[in-house]
Every structure is written in C-alpha cells, then in structure tokens.
Amino acid sequence: MAEYVLTALRFDQIVSAPGQQLEYRRRRRGDVIELADDEALRLVRAGAVKPVESPTLDDHGDSDDHGDQDDGDDQGEGPPPASVPGPPKKTALVADWVDYAVAQFESTNGQRGLPRADAEALTKQDLIEALT
Known part of the structure; x- marks a missing residue:
C-alpha cells in the first residue's frame, strides 16, 4: 500500500x-x-x-535532495511525462479547456495541445475542435 x-x-x-x-x-x-x-x-x-511527493528527511532534518540542478541535458532520459486526463466536458468553462490544452502541450513536449497564450486567444468552440 x-x-x-x-x-x-x-x-x-x-x-x-x-x-x-x-x-x-x-x-x-x-x-x-x-x-x-x-x-x-x-x-x-x-x-x-x-x-504523494514529499522529500524524505535524514537524521539532521535535511532533505535527501542535495540541490541537484537540471542542466537541461536530459535528451529524453527519466520517466515519461505524467498522463493528462481526458478532455473536459463540452459544457466546461473556457478556462478548463485552456488548462487542458496547456497540460497536453507540456506533457507531450509541444507535440499536442497549445501554449497558454495561443489557447487563451481561442474561443471555447475553437479549443474543442483543436483538441478533440
């Protein structure tokens, strides 16, 4: 468990x-x-x-993460991005559709979805058509 x-x-x-x-x-x-x-x-x-994502503490109260910084040199290493839930209902708010578009964009490294600025410029109907 x-x-x-x-x-x-x-x-x-x-x-x-x-x-x-x-x-x-x-x-x-x-x-x-x-x-x-x-x-x-x-x-x-x-x-x-x-x-749950919480850092574990050692005997001194310090976290186990010792400040390893991302050097931007991953080249696809590490776990795959978290899956994004399915699209919102068609009756959902525009903000929900924008968030879904951005989540798709971020989780697929730009292969699907839209950047926030582009998504916010579209109507709800345009977002639904682009994302379904």
Missing part, C-alpha cells in the same frame, strides 16, 4: 472487509489516503489521485 493525494472532489473509500456490512470513509480533495496497488492504479488512470 502506498500514499496518494486525492485530486477528485470526493471519494468514498470502502474500509470494510468483503462479506461484512459496508463501511466507508468519505474523503475530500487534498486528503492523503493509503490505497492498495490495484485500486491505486485504477484511480491514478482516472485522474482521481496522484502519488
């Missing part, structure tokens, strides 16, 4: 054992929750949770 941060508005986490009376805990956005691997995979794919 690992810890995840809830990004969805609400999640009713079942805490009872199978065959027992149903018990659950209501979780809200921002809550840190422990999930089994199979449930975590399902919720990460749905965009409902993300892994």
Whole structure:
C-alpha cells in the first residue's frame, strides 16, 4: 500500500472487509489516503489521485535532495511525462479547456495541445475542435 493525494472532489473509500456490512470513509480533495496497488492504479488512470511527493528527511532534518540542478541535458532520459486526463466536458468553462490544452502541450513536449497564450486567444468552440 502506498500514499496518494486525492485530486477528485470526493471519494468514498470502502474500509470494510468483503462479506461484512459496508463501511466507508468519505474523503475530500487534498486528503492523503493509503490505497492498495490495484485500486491505486485504477484511480491514478482516472485522474482521481496522484502519488504523494514529499522529500524524505535524514537524521539532521535535511532533505535527501542535495540541490541537484537540471542542466537541461536530459535528451529524453527519466520517466515519461505524467498522463493528462481526458478532455473536459463540452459544457466546461473556457478556462478548463485552456488548462487542458496547456497540460497536453507540456506533457507531450509541444507535440499536442497549445501554449497558454495561443489557447487563451481561442474561443471555447475553437479549443474543442483543436483538441478533440
């Protein structure tokens, strides 16, 4: 089991054992929750949770990150970019569509989506057509 941060508005986490009376805990956005691997995979794919990212502390209270700086010389090394959730509903606000366009652009290194300035210049209908 690992810890995840809830990004969805609400999640009713079942805490009872199978065959027992149903018990659950209501979780809200921002809550840190422990999930089994199979449930975590399902919720990460749905965009409902993300892994907790906190630096670990050593005996002196210093973080394990010793200031390694990005020299911009990665050339595609490291993990692939995080997957971006699917597009917003067509009834979503323009700002949601702009954020989606920018997330697509950033996660694919400019292969899909739009830079923020370009996305903000378009109408919602233009964004929907460009991104779906």
